[in-house]
Amino acid sequence: MGRSEAKIINLPKIVDSRGNLSFIEEINQIPFKIKRCYWIYDVPGGEKRGGHAFRSNEEFIVALAGSFDIILDDGYKKTKYNMNRSYYGLYIPRMCWREIENFSTNSLAFILASTFFSADDYIRDYRQFKRNIQK
């Protein structure tokens, strides 16, 4: 199974004096079909989320409110993305280690996922992740 690159994807933004609107359609704005949505909120100051990779799940993360940082590690290099607008998101391919940190007060991370939840899809041990990457 190949792996695509992580990337920031700008979303459509319908600017309107009544308030702006953005949207996501599977395949059209993001490169997968959506099986699941979840969101992370009420994160206490200083807490971190993530700390794992997925064997097959791909995700797209949008900061619907506030801001946070996503640090991606493809096994070779780390890249930090500051998420602070609701008109772009970060596409995360499979087999990419992620940490999410530096959440602002009342921030809201909205995540679209390509698979149903499966605990077996998680790699939570960093050394195991590195071994799997090098295979």
Ligand code: TYD
């Ligand atoms: P986890 O993915 O580890 O959180 P994060 O990476 O955002 O820090 O999930 C935390 C807990 O929630 C874990 O016990 C699994 C559960 N969970 C579900 O039951 N369904 C889901 O869709 C997700 C994302 C998590």
